[in-house]
Amino acid sequence: MNQTLAVRTENLSVSFAGVPALDRLDLRLAPGKIHGLLGRNGSGKSTLAATLAGFRQPDEGRVLIEGSDLGTALEPYENAVVTSRICLIRESGDLVDAAAVKHVIALAASLRPYWDNELAGELLDRFEVPTNKRVQKLSRGKKSALGVVLGLASRAPLTIFDESYLGMDVPSRNLFYDALLADYAEVPRTVVLSTHLVSEVSTMLEEVVILDNGRLVTQSPVDALRGRGASIVGPVAAVDEFTAGFTVLAEERLGGTKSTTVLGDLDPVLLAEAAAAGLEVGPVGLQDLFVHLTAPTGASR
Numbered sequence: 001m002n003q004t005l006a007v008r009t010e011n012l013s014v015s016f017a018g019v020p021a022l023d024r025l026d027l028r029l030a031p032g033k034i035h036g037l038l039g040r041n042g043s044g045k046s047t048l049a050a051t052l053a054g055f056r057q058p059d060e061g062r063v064l065i066e067g068s069d070l071g072t073a074l075e076p077y078e079n080a081v082v083t084s085r086i087c088l089i090r091e092s093g094d095l096v097d098a099a100a101v102k103h104v105i106a107l108a109a110s111l112r113p114y115w116d117n118e119l120a121g122e123l124l125d126r127f128e129v130p131t132n133k134r135v136q137k138l139s140r141g142k143k144s145a146l147g148v149v150l151g152l153a154s155r156a157p158l159t160i161f162d163e164s165y166l167g168m169d170v171p172s173r174n175l176f177y178d179a180l181l182a183d184y185a186e187v188p189r190t191v192v193l194s195t196h197l198v199s200e201v202s203t204m205l206e207e208v209v210i211l212d213n214g215r216l217v218t219q220s221p222v223d224a225l226r227g228r229g230a231s232i233v234g235p236v237a238a239v240d241e242f243t244a245g246f247t248v249l250a251e252e253r254l255g256g257t258k259s260t261t262v263l264g265d266l267d268p269v270l271l272a273e274a275a276a277a278g279l280e281v282g283p284v285g286l287q288d289l290f291v292h293l294t295a296p297t298g299a300s301r
C-alpha cells in the first residue's frame with residue numbers, strides 16, 4: 001500500500017542570475033489530494049515542480065516532504081529516501097531518445113519501487129504507443145503519452161505532472177484525465193497537475209495553488225475559491241441591474257440572455273433578491289477567477 005505524502009514549503013526561494021523565479025513561498029499540499037498548480041507562462045510552475053521533486057536545490061528556505069513511513073519531515077534534494085517516492089513528469093519527458101519504448105518501460109520498472117507493470121501495459125495500449133519504436137521516432141503526442149504512462153504506472157506517493165500532457169490532442173488528454181481519476185481512486189496518492197488549461201482540469205482538482213511572477217497568489221480548496229464569486233444568468237436588463245457595482249470577471253450574451261461572472265460573496269439577502277428577479281446564481285468558473293487573479297497589474301477587468 002502506498003503512503004501518500006504531504007508537502008510543505010517554507011520561505012522557498014529560487015533565483016536565476018539573481019532574478020527570483022520563486023519568491024518566498026509558504027505552501028502546504030495536503031496528502032492524498034489532486035492539486036492544481038496554476039499560473040501564467042513564466043510564473044514559476046516548472047521551477048516549483050522541479051524543486052518539490054528534489055531536482056533543484058532552493059536558494060533560500062526549504063521543501064519538506066512528510067509521510068507516515070518517513071518518520072521525520074525530509075528535504076528532497078539529494079535524498080534518495082524521498083525522491084524514490086516522488087515522480088516528476090516534465091513536458092520534455094526526460095527520456096533517452098535512442099532507447100526503444102519497451103526499454104524505457106523496463107528501466108522505469110527497475111527504478112520505481114511502486115511501479116505497476118500491468119497498468120503500464122494497459123495504458124500503452126490505450127494510448128496506442130508502439131513499444132518497439134525508439135523514443136526519437138515518436139510523435140510529440142505519443143512522447144507525451146509515454147510520459148503520462150510513466151507517471152501513472154510509477155504510482156509514486158507524490159506524482160507531479162508538469163504540463164506533461166500538453167502535447168497530446170484533446171481525446172488523448174481526456175483519456176489521461178480518465179485514467180488518472182480511475183487509478184487515483186484505486187491507489188490514492190498526492191498528485192500535482194501543473195497547467196494553464198484551467199477549464200479542462202478544473203473538475204478534477206480538489207485544491208489549487210496559483211502562482212504569479214514567482215509569488216503565491218492564493219492556495220485554496222477549489223470549492224472555497226469558486227465561492228469567491230458567482231455567475232448570474234437571466235434576462236440582460238435584470239442581470240445588468242443586479243450586477244451593477246460588482247467587479248465583473250466575465251460576461252457572455254446569447255440573444256436576450258446574459259451570464260455575468262462577478263467577484264464577491266453573495267449573502268442570503270442578495271440571493272433572495274436574485275431569485276425574486278428571476279435570476280439563476282451559480283458558482284464562478286475557476287478559469288474566470290484564475291484570469292482575474294493573474295491579470296497584469298492595472299489591467300481593466
Ligand SMILES: Nc1ncnc2c1ncn2[C@@H]1O[C@H](COP(=O)(O)OP(=O)(O)OP(=O)(O)O)[C@@H](O)[C@H]1O
Nearest residue numbers: 016020021039040041042043044045046047048196
Ligand atoms: N534554467 C533557467 N535559466 C534561467 N532562467 C530560468 C530557467 N528556468 C526558468 N527560468 C526563469 O524563471 C521564471 C519561471 O520559469 P518557469 O519555467 O518556472 O515558469 P512556468 O510557470 O513553468 O512557465 P511556462 O508555463 O511558460 O512553462 C521565468 O522567468 C523563466 O524565464
